[in-house]
Amino acid sequence: MAIANPTDQAPSTKKYSLDSGIPPIVGKLAFLAIAIFAILMPFLFDPIAGFMDDSITALAFVIMALGLNVVVGFAGLLDLGYVAFFALGAYSVGWFASGFFADANVHIGVTGFITNIPGIHANFLIVLVAAMIVCMIGGVIIGLPTLRLRGDYIAIVTLAFGEIIRVFAVNGDQINLPFGESAKLTAGVNGITPVDQVQLPLPNFADPGIQLFQFGQLNLRPWYWFALTLVFITLFVVIRLRDSRLGRAWIALREDEVAAASMGVPLVKTKLYAYAVGAAIGGVSGAFQASYLSTVNADQFKFSFSIFVLAMVILGGLGSVWGVVVGALLLSLINSYLIPDIFRTVPKDLFGLDFELTDLGFGIFGFLLLIVMVLRPEGLVPERRRQIELHQDIDAGETSFEVRT
Amino acid sequence: MSPSEAADQSARKAKDEDVLKPRKRVELAPGAPLMDIENATKIFGGLTAVSDITFTIPQNAIVSVIGPNGAGKTTFFNMLTGLYKPSMGRIVFLGKDVTGTRPDIITRMGVARTFQNIRLFGTMTALENVMVGQHTRMRAGVWGSILRTPRVRREEERVREIGREILAEVGMPKSSFDQLAINLSYGDQRRVEIARALASEPRLLLLDEPTAGMNPNESHQLTGLMRKLRDERDLSILLIEHDMKVVMDVSERVTVLDHGIKIAEGEPTAVRADPAVVEAYLGKQG
Structure with missing residues (x-):
C-alpha cells in the first residue's frame, strides 16, 4: 500500500546526457589544429609588437583562470580572493629571483651577468616550484577557516584573505625580516624591480636573427612559447584531475555535501585539495607574470583582479576547461587589445562624441559581459553537468517565476 | 561452487586486495x-x-x-x-x-546509508555514483591522478568493474549503467542509492x-x-x-x-x- 510519490512520473519526460553530440575525434582534431596554430602564431607577428605582448598576458590569464576554475568550477567553492595567489607567486619571484635581498649572495642554476649581482637568484624553474609550494601553503591557510562555511560565507572569507595579502604587500616595506639589515618583506608600491629573466636549460638555437630561446624585452617569442607550454601543462593537469577519483569527489561535494560525506568523501581534505591545486596554478601564473613584467609591485594585487579572473571563468563556462580557456582569452584580449588598441583608432568625432571610446573601457566591458550572461547564462562553452543542473531547475520549476507581486 | 569457480574467486580477491x-x-x-x-x-x-x-x-x-x-x-x-x-x-x-x-x-x-528524499548525485551516471561510493576503498591521490600511474589506472578499472557488479546485484539493467541519475525512474534511483551505499562495503x-x-x-x-x-x-x-x-x-x-x-x-x-x-x-x- 505504498503511496505513489508525485515525482514518480517526472523524470521520464526529458532525457539529459553528458554527451555533447560532438564526436571525440572532431574535438581532438580541433585541439590539434588550434595547438599548432598557437605554436606557430608568433611568426605572424612582430616579436616586440603590442599584440605579442597582449597574447602573452592572455596566456598568463588562461593559466590563472584554469586554476580558479578548479576551486570554483570543479569543487563549487566561490573564491573572491584569488589575487592572493597571484601575489604570492609574484613575490616568490621577487624573493628568490632578484636582487631584493641585497645582503644575500645566493645563485642557483643561473648563468651570465646575474651571477655578479647580490641577492637570491634561483633558476626560474626552481622559483616556479617554490611559488607553487608557497601558494599551496597559502591555499591551505585560506581553506582552513572556510571549511565550516558554505556558499556566500566562503566568498566573504576568501575576499578578506585577498585583501589581507594586498595590505601586507603594500605595507611590507615597513616589515623587517629577521635576517639582514635591509631585508624587508616586500618593496610596497615601489615594487621589486628588476626581476631576473627566465633562463631555461635549453640549447640556445644560435640563429642571431631570431635567438629563439633568448628571453628578453626585445624578443617576446620565448616568453610566448614558455607561457604556452605552461598552459598545456596546466590543461593536462586539470583534465587529469577532473577525470580522477578526486574530480569525482569534487563533483559529489558540489552537488550534495551531506551525501558526499555520507559516502565517505572527507569534506575537509577534498576541499583543501581544491584550494591547494587552484592556488598552486595561480602561483605559477603569478610567478610567470612577475618575471615577464620584471616587477613585483603591490599595486598589481587589487580586488578587481580577482573579479576579472572570476569573470573569465563564469563567462567561459563554470567548470568547463575549454570554456575557461575561451573566456580568459576573450576577456584578456578585449581588455588589453580591443579596448585600448583598436578603439583608440576610432576617430573621436565619429559618433559626435566629446570623448574617446577608450574612456568607456569598463562600460564596454560590462556591457559585453551582460549580453553574454543574458543570452548564455551557462557560459560560452558550458560544462555539461552544470548546464544540466541549471536547466533541470528551470524544468522542475524551481525558479521564482511564480512569485509575482 | 565448483573448484574452478572457487579458484576464480580467490584469484579475484587477491587482485582486489592488490589494487584497492x-x-x-x-x-x-x-x-x-x-x-x-x-x-x-x-x-x-x-x-x-x-x-x-x-x-x-x-x-x-x-x-x-x-x-x-x-x-x-x-x-x-x-x-x-x-x-x-x-x-x-x-x-x-x-x-x-x-x-x-x-x-x-x-x-x-x-556504516552506509540511503536517504529518505533520494540524494543521488544527479548529473553523475549511475555507475559514477557507485564509484563515488567506493571512495574510501581507493588510494589515488593528487600526484597519482595527474600522472595516472599504472596502479591508479588499475584501481580506476577495478572500481568501475565492481561498480557494474553492484549495480547488477541490486537489479539494475545494464542499459541504465551509464544513464545520468536524474534520468532514472524513481524505483531505479532508489536502487542506485542502495548500490552506492553498498559500494563502501558496509557492515x-x-x-x-x-x-x-x-x-x-x-x-x-x-x-x-x-x-x-x-x-x-x-x-x-x-x-x-x-x-x-x-x-x-x-x-x-x-x-x-x-x-x-x-x-x-x-x-x-x-x-x-x-x-x-x-x-x-x-x-x-x-
Whole structure:
C-alpha cells in the first residue's frame, strides 16, 4: 500500500546526457589544429609588437583562470580572493629571483651577468616550484577557516584573505625580516624591480636573427612559447584531475555535501585539495607574470583582479576547461587589445562624441559581459553537468517565476 | 561452487586486495552486537528530537524503526551516521566508541546509508555514483591522478568493474549503467542509492524509507533484495519504513518511536498489537 510519490512520473519526460553530440575525434582534431596554430602564431607577428605582448598576458590569464576554475568550477567553492595567489607567486619571484635581498649572495642554476649581482637568484624553474609550494601553503591557510562555511560565507572569507595579502604587500616595506639589515618583506608600491629573466636549460638555437630561446624585452617569442607550454601543462593537469577519483569527489561535494560525506568523501581534505591545486596554478601564473613584467609591485594585487579572473571563468563556462580557456582569452584580449588598441583608432568625432571610446573601457566591458550572461547564462562553452543542473531547475520549476507581486 | 569457480574467486580477491585499500575486518564474537546505542539524545534548541534511546543492532539482522511523522526517526539515523553529534549518550560500533565521529570516517568503518528524499548525485551516471561510493576503498591521490600511474589506472578499472557488479546485484539493467541519475525512474534511483551505499562495503546498511514511492511489486522485490544482501554480504540492515507490510514482512525486531521516545520494541507481531503503538498511530481510543 505504498503511496505513489508525485515525482514518480517526472523524470521520464526529458532525457539529459553528458554527451555533447560532438564526436571525440572532431574535438581532438580541433585541439590539434588550434595547438599548432598557437605554436606557430608568433611568426605572424612582430616579436616586440603590442599584440605579442597582449597574447602573452592572455596566456598568463588562461593559466590563472584554469586554476580558479578548479576551486570554483570543479569543487563549487566561490573564491573572491584569488589575487592572493597571484601575489604570492609574484613575490616568490621577487624573493628568490632578484636582487631584493641585497645582503644575500645566493645563485642557483643561473648563468651570465646575474651571477655578479647580490641577492637570491634561483633558476626560474626552481622559483616556479617554490611559488607553487608557497601558494599551496597559502591555499591551505585560506581553506582552513572556510571549511565550516558554505556558499556566500566562503566568498566573504576568501575576499578578506585577498585583501589581507594586498595590505601586507603594500605595507611590507615597513616589515623587517629577521635576517639582514635591509631585508624587508616586500618593496610596497615601489615594487621589486628588476626581476631576473627566465633562463631555461635549453640549447640556445644560435640563429642571431631570431635567438629563439633568448628571453628578453626585445624578443617576446620565448616568453610566448614558455607561457604556452605552461598552459598545456596546466590543461593536462586539470583534465587529469577532473577525470580522477578526486574530480569525482569534487563533483559529489558540489552537488550534495551531506551525501558526499555520507559516502565517505572527507569534506575537509577534498576541499583543501581544491584550494591547494587552484592556488598552486595561480602561483605559477603569478610567478610567470612577475618575471615577464620584471616587477613585483603591490599595486598589481587589487580586488578587481580577482573579479576579472572570476569573470573569465563564469563567462567561459563554470567548470568547463575549454570554456575557461575561451573566456580568459576573450576577456584578456578585449581588455588589453580591443579596448585600448583598436578603439583608440576610432576617430573621436565619429559618433559626435566629446570623448574617446577608450574612456568607456569598463562600460564596454560590462556591457559585453551582460549580453553574454543574458543570452548564455551557462557560459560560452558550458560544462555539461552544470548546464544540466541549471536547466533541470528551470524544468522542475524551481525558479521564482511564480512569485509575482 | 565448483573448484574452478572457487579458484576464480580467490584469484579475484587477491587482485582486489592488490589494487584497492585492504579492509581490516573487525571480527566480533558471535552474539556480540554490531552497533550499540546507549541513551542517545538529540536536542535542537528547546526541542528534544530524540530522547534517551537505547538500541542494539545485532549482527546479520534486519531491524526496523517505525513511528509517525516527526517521531525523530531520521534524526536518530543522522546520529548513527555522524551527521549529527548526539547531545547525550554513546554510540558503539564494532566495539569502538564512534560518538561524534565524522560521517566519512563512520562510513569508512562500515556504516552506509540511503536517504529518505533520494540524494543521488544527479548529473553523475549511475555507475559514477557507485564509484563515488567506493571512495574510501581507493588510494589515488593528487600526484597519482595527474600522472595516472599504472596502479591508479588499475584501481580506476577495478572500481568501475565492481561498480557494474553492484549495480547488477541490486537489479539494475545494464542499459541504465551509464544513464545520468536524474534520468532514472524513481524505483531505479532508489536502487542506485542502495548500490552506492553498498559500494563502501558496509557492515551496517541504514535504509531511510526505501520503499517510499514504490508500487507494491517493487516493494516486494526490495524486501527480497534486503534479505539477499543480509545473507550474501553478511551485513545488518536498519530500516526506517512507513510501509507496514514491508516492516512486518522483513524485520526481525521493530522499534517504535513517538515524539522522540521509544514507546515499544519487540517482534513485529507483538509490536503491532501493543496498545501504545496503536495509540501513537491512530490516536487515543474512546
